[in-house]
Amino acid sequence: MKKSAGYRSVSVPEERLDEFFDVVQWAFVGEWLREDRQDYVDALPVERARAVEVTDEHRGTPGTLAGVHASFGTEMVVPGGRRVPTAGLSWLGVHPGHRRRGLMTTMIHDHFERSLARGESVSVLYAMEAPIYARFGYGMGSQTVKAEIPRGAKMWDVDGADELTVRLERASFERHDALVAGLQARLSRPGTVLNAVGSGRNARFTDPVGNRRGMEKWRIAIVEDRGEPVAYAFFRRHARSSVGIHDGVCQVREHGSLTPAAAQRLWQTLTDFDLVETTMTENLATDDPLLHQLKDPRGVRSKVIDNLWVRLLDVPTALAAREYMRDCDVVVQLTDKHVPANAGTWRIAVTGGEATVTRTDDAPDLTMDVRHLSQCYLGGTSMESLAAAGLVREHTAGRARELAVAMLSPVAPLANWDF
Numbered sequence: 001m002k003k004s005a006g007y008r009s010v011s012v013p014e015e016r017l018d019e020f021f022d023v024v025q026w027a028f029v030g031e032w033l034r035e036d037r038q039d040y041v042d043a044l045p046v047e048r049a050r051a052v053e054v055t056d057e058h059r060g061t062p063g064t065l066a067g068v069h070a071s072f073g074t075e076m077v078v079p080g081g082r083r084v085p086t087a088g089l090s091w092l093g094v095h096p097g098h099r100r101r102g103l104m105t106t107m108i109h110d111h112f113e114r115s116l117a118r119g120e121s122v123s124v125l126y127a128m129e130a131p132i133y134a135r136f137g138y139g140m141g142s143q144t145v146k147a148e149i150p151r152g153a154k155m156w157d158v159d160g161a162d163e164l165t166v167r168l169e170r171a172s173f174e175r176h177d178a179l180v181a182g183l184q185a186r187l188s189r190p191g192t193v194l195n196a197v198g199s200g201r202n203a204r205f206t207d208p209v210g211n212r213r214g215m216e217k218w219r220i221a222i223v224e225d226r227g228e229p230v231a232y233a234f235f236r237r238h239a240r241s242s243v244g245i246h247d248g249v250c251q252v253r254e255h256g257s258l259t260p261a262a263a264q265r266l267w268q269t270l271t272d273f274d275l276v277e278t279t280m281t282e283n284l285a286t287d288d289p290l291l292h293q294l295k296d297p298r299g300v301r302s303k304v305i306d307n308l309w310v311r312l313l314d315v316p317t318a319l320a321a322r323e324y325m326r327d328c329d330v331v332v333q334l335t336d337k338h339v340p341a342n343a344g345t346w347r348i349a350v351t352g353g354e355a356t357v358t359r360t361d362d363a364p365d366l367t368m369d370v371r372h373l374s375q376c377y378l379g380g381t382s383m384e385s386l387a388a389a390g391l392v393r394e395h396t397a398g399r400a401r402e403l404a405v406a407m408l409s410p411v412a413p414l415a416n417w418d419f
């Protein structure tokens, strides 16, 4: 019997959502509260929910779901500020009774085929475990700083910050969706994954009780410039005390600022709540304005981890969709085990910031897997550094640098919401 035989891929209609959620709880190790069900429905792009179903009794009870996945239909900002149609893969899980039979592989192929059919030339995801996705052509496209900032951390002055005002409210889809989506759509940082369209749109507002662990419900901070919103952040606090000393924490999730002053006003607010000693950030770019504005960078305890994993599904279309910093003319030989249409030799010719990507019989300057090209796509990783690591092979001296300089982004990429 073939490793993944005895299963088939199916769509998951609304009446099967509880079966879908049951697999998710098995896979992600958790028991949800009944009262949280609607939050999970709201966080799921229902019309793009897929599963593998048992068809052979040797695998289990025919008709039961063994693995699930879904994807958000969205756009991602790429270097130059343009947007590329993107599939945000999420909710991927296999029931532990069916693992290591190739079901994830089946689901990833299903995801690739359907995304390509919809014209989505890039797939992105957040990884639960970092070693899983490179085998499918995903590269670590951006990194994030997880920081713990002490209360009242001092910052360099930024003109105009004092004149801005801040509103603190309970986060509400009805009241804040348009405001947040509108501000997020004005962010130019590569890797920004825009709010999804269709179901799943309110995913960022969901707030299951079972996930709060003593935290309050999600709040939102909105910085305004004479009534015009210029920054936002989702945050929540947790009151704590030990030996009579209050040392509560504030968790900051998605945030975005349109100006340096707005960033400073936002973080001054988030790092100065009464009874809160530490503010923890999640989605902070490695060059976020906050990190430059803090006077004592070492006073912030931090670590850098992977943020977005990026996978080019349609290489020529995706490469042509972004802008480049320099002209280049480089021949790249690409391997792609999972989307064979990308494999082969391509000429990447950039003039005036625009790339033309065509097949060629010329000898390659560089040889790499699609995951390496994907890793460099948002401009956060240098192609030369991948060559220095021995992952990209350079046949013509200097070509890794030529492509690196063309593809680099002046600001570090980051996705600011966790889908």
Ligand SMILES: CC(=O)SCCNC(=O)CCNC(=O)[C@H](O)C(C)(C)COP(=O)(O)OP(=O)(O)OC[C@H]1O[C@@H](n2cnc3c(N)ncnc32)[C@H](O)[C@@H]1OP(=O)(O)O
Binding pocket: 027, 028, 089, 090, 091, 092, 093, 094, 095, 098, 099, 100, 101, 102, 103, 104, 105, 106, 125, 126, 127, 128, 129, 131, 132, 135
């Ligand atoms: C985008 C997201 O949603 S991230 C969330 C991912 N989900 C989870 O982490 C939930 C818990 N884990 C699971 O549900 C499952 O173990 C999955 C989805 C990670 C893997 O599903 P499986 O059906 O067992 O994977 P499958 O059998 O297709 O394995 C494919 C390959 O990946 C490897 N692999 C699978 N899981 C892991 C892992 N956790 N770490 C390292 N390698 C792994 C397998 O060994 C296999 O390697 P091979 O091709 O060399 O033989």
